[in-house]
Amino acid sequence: MSGTIHVLNGSGVDTGALGATVRRLHEVFHAAVELHPFQPDLTRVFDPSRSQYHSSGVLKQMLDDLSAHGNPADKLIGLVDVDLFIPVLTFVYGEAQLKGRCAVVSTFRLRNELYGLPPNERIFRDRIEKECVHEVGHTYGLVHCRDTECVMRSSTYVEEIDLKGSLMCPACDEKRRGLMSD
Amino acid sequence: MTNTPSILVVDDEKVVRDSLTKWFLQDGYDVESADSGAEALKRLQVRKRDLILLDIKMPGMDGMELQQRVKEIDSGATIIFITAHATIDSAVQALKQGAFDYVTKPVDPDYLSHVVANALRQRTLAIENERMRDSITSASRAEEIVGESPQMKKLFELIDTVAKTDTTVMIRGESGTGKELVARAIHANSNRRFFPVVPVNCGGLAEGLLESELFGHERGAFTGAHYRRKGKLELADGGTLFLDEVGNISAKTQMDLLRVLETKQFTRVGGNDVLRTDFRVVCATNSDLEQAVKQGTFREDLYYRLNVFSIVLPPLRERRSDIPLLANYFVKKYALQMNKAVTGLAPDAMEQVVQYSWPGNVRELENAIERAMVLGTPPMLKASDLPFQMTNERGRIRTGTLADIERAYVTEVLERNRWNISRSAEELDIDRVTLYHKIDKYGLKKPS
Numbered sequence: 001m002s003g004t005i006h007v008l009n010g011s012g013v014d015t016g017a018l019g020a021t022v023r024r025l026h027e028v029f030h031a032a033v034e035l036h037p038f039q040p041d042l043t044r045v046f047d048p049s050r051s052q053y054h055s056s057g058v059l060k061q062m063l064d065d066l067s068a069h070g071n072p073a074d075k076l077i078g079l080v081d082v083d084l085f086i087p088v089l090t091f092v093y094g095e096a097q098l099k100g101r102c103a104v105v106s107t108f109r110l111r112n113e114l115y116g117l118p119p120n121e122r123i124f125r126d127r128i129e130k131e132c133v134h135e136v137g138h139t140y141g142l143v144h145c146r147d148t149e150c151v152m153r154s155s156t157y158v159e160e161i162d163l164k165g166s167l168m169c170p171a172c173d174e175k176r177r178g179l180m181s182d
Numbered sequence: 183m184t185n186t187p188s189i190l191v192v193d194d195e196k197v198v199r200d201s202l203t204k205w206f207l208q209d210g211y212d213v214e215s216a217d218s219g220a221e222a223l224k225r226l227q228v229r230k231r232d233l234i235l236l237d238i239k240m241p242g243m244d245g246m247e248l249q250q251r252v253k254e255i256d257s258g259a260t261i262i263f264i265t266a267h268a269t270i271d272s273a274v275q276a277l278k279q280g281a282f283d284y285v286t287k288p289v290d291p292d293y294l295s296h297v298v299a300n301a302l303r304q305r306t307l308a309i310e311n312e313r314m315r316d317s318i319t320s321a322s323r324a325e326e327i328v329g330e331s332p333q334m335k336k337l338f339e340l341i342d343t344v345a346k347t348d349t350t351v352m353i354r355g356e357s358g359t360g361k362e363l364v365a366r367a368i369h370a371n372s373n374r375r376f377f378p379v380v381p382v383n384c385g386g387l388a389e390g391l392l393e394s395e396l397f398g399h400e401r402g403a404f405t406g407a408h409y410r411r412k413g414k415l416e417l418a419d420g421g422t423l424f425l426d427e428v429g430n431i432s433a434k435t436q437m438d439l440l441r442v443l444e445t446k447q448f449t450r451v452g453g454n455d456v457l458r459t460d461f462r463v464v465c466a467t468n469s470d471l472e473q474a475v476k477q478g479t480f481r482e483d484l485y486y487r488l489n490v491f492s493i494v495l496p497p498l499r500e501r502r503s504d505i506p507l508l509a510n511y512f513v514k515k516y517a518l519q520m521n522k523a524v525t526g527l528a529p530d531a532m533e534q535v536v537q538y539s540w541p542g543n544v545r546e547l548e549n550a551i552e553r554a555m556v557l558g559t560p561p562m563l564k565a566s567d568l569p570f571q572m573t574n575e576r577g578r579i580r581t582g583t584l585a586d587i588e589r590a591y592v593t594e595v596l597e598r599n600r601w602n603i604s605r606s607a608e609e610l611d612i613d614r615v616t617l618y619h620k621i622d623k624y625g626l627k628k629p630s
């Protein structure tokens with residue numbers, strides 16, 4: 001049994017806009033997907049010197065709050081709308097526990113407006129979808145892939161997210177099947 | 183994968199060690215960390231690493247001293263220093279003593295990936311190549327270029343030949359003939375296939391936006407640009423840049439583009455850094471560039487730079503024998519996507535599809551089939567499921583026996599080509615002898 005993927009929406013993006021993400025997670029991981037509201041205490045992970053939020057702190061909160069109940073095979077993916085960082089890096093789009101239970105994705109840098117471009121809801125939703133599939137992939141133990149169209153390819157700029165697809169390449173999908181049946 | 187590059191992270195700060203270790207693990211590297219110089223040396227004595235990241239400032243043995251000791255164990259060790267802003271001077275000193283590079287905390291993730299990739303490439307080019315070969319199983323995925331007509335067979339040969347070179351390619355053809363698919367096929371069969379193919383639609387964007395799209399921009403380059411944007415030229419590094427509707431580029435951008443193609447260098451909008459990039463150009467157009475050059479709206483020098491090897495895609499009406507193949511291909515595709523047990527087209531529907539002139543080419547055919555798949559019911563699509571446009575004007579329905587239809591159609595093509603036998607045969611996709619047979623069979627006569 002592969003468990004359920006819980007999408008915890010603390011991003012302010014309305015539920016309707018996350019439909020494609022939920023469907024895609026289901027399609028890629030063949031797992032049940034549930035959408036829940038999420039209100040992490042972000043003040044606890046705010047770093048005033050950087051005006052950003054520590055993503056590992058968000059993950060820790062998710063674990064503390066939620067791992068007490070639920071199937072241990074379940075995965076939790078939190079969506080937030082604040083700018084995330086880990087200490088050595090200037091920012092991250094998200095963070096996942098490799099072969100763990102939790103992942104977090106920030107919608108903050110996924111909006112076109114931030115780059116001085118006209119808003120584009122479709123592109124914004126696509127980016128959320130890809131980043132969620134990518135981070136959940138890490139929680140199942142998948143690492144980055146070199147295939148230019150694979151969702152597990154690493155993206156350090158939003159433009160790179162746009163270039164890749166939202167599905168796994170055959171090699172990653174094969175690995176995923178192996179990892180999920182362990 | 184035994185060839186996974188190995189990395190050792192040495193830092194006294196746990197949070198730095200942990201987050202870097204995690205970052206590299208997710209990137210697929212074999213990574214371990216050490217919290218002091220002494221610990222690092224112990225680990226290196228057991229096993230050498232491809233790359234070592236050292237914090238320059240640590241209690242006890244600092245990074246500089248550790249660098250000397252590491253070199254005693256492994257003289258070829260590749261070392262990258264991690265510094266805070268305050269210690270950049272010592273980092274520069276470290277470079278003089280043979281470090282590969284340094285990064286300043288907090289580091290831009292893109293920069294870190296590049297520095298690490300460059301360091302590894304320099305050290306073990308072979309291993310890196312191996313890794314890339316390992317992780318990509320099917321480089322040239324079957325794309326949606328469908329056809330068995332002589333024109334298409336020739337096209338496949340051309341793609342194959344040109345893919346193996348690094349030549350600039352210009353793809354000509356009416357809209358909807360699948361120019362982007364051809365560009366992707368060239369890329370997928372080239373040595374650049376492990377890097378992205380980056381499409382840019384030059385027709386759809388205002389001048390300023392196209393500039394930012396191509397060259398990227400720096401933070402604050404214009405109002406609202408809160409973050410740096412990576413342009414398509416940078417994204418295409420190592421891969422293929424596909425310039426679609428290249429005939430629509432403004433005069434200024436034509437000049438900028440020409441400069442990049444000549445020098446392989448550019449700067450981001452609002453930036454000063456000169457960036458190097460290495461990509462192959464494949465471009466496409468359905469406009470008459472030669473005419474545009476004559477009229478002075480398209481630069482002649484850019485034209486010659488782009489038009490090195492040209493591939494012309496035939497319109498669908500000139501390869502009718504491929505239509506049934508394509509129609510069935512799209513039926514299969516949408517049956518799968520819509521989960522509908524449709525297996526093909528009923529004879530009357532197929533006849534209409536083959537007869538229609540398809541001014542919008544393969545794309546129009548695909549749209550028509552997709553629409554019919556929504557309306558139709560299994561197991562076969564009927565003529566009435568097809569979009570109504572087919573029943574008027576150019577694609578008027580012909581009724582009667584197959585022989586009647588063939589007779590009418592051959593007559594139409596002959597008339598259109600003023601009874602030029604070679605050209606008509608080509609359009610009908612049959613040889614001249616067969617055409618003479620048909621003229622004979624139906625008793626057709628050239629009007630005098």
Ligand SMILES: [Zn+2]
Binds near residue numbers: 134138144
């Ligand atoms: Zn990742």
Ligand SMILES: [Zn+2]
Binds near residue numbers: 150151152171
């Ligand atoms: Zn992959």
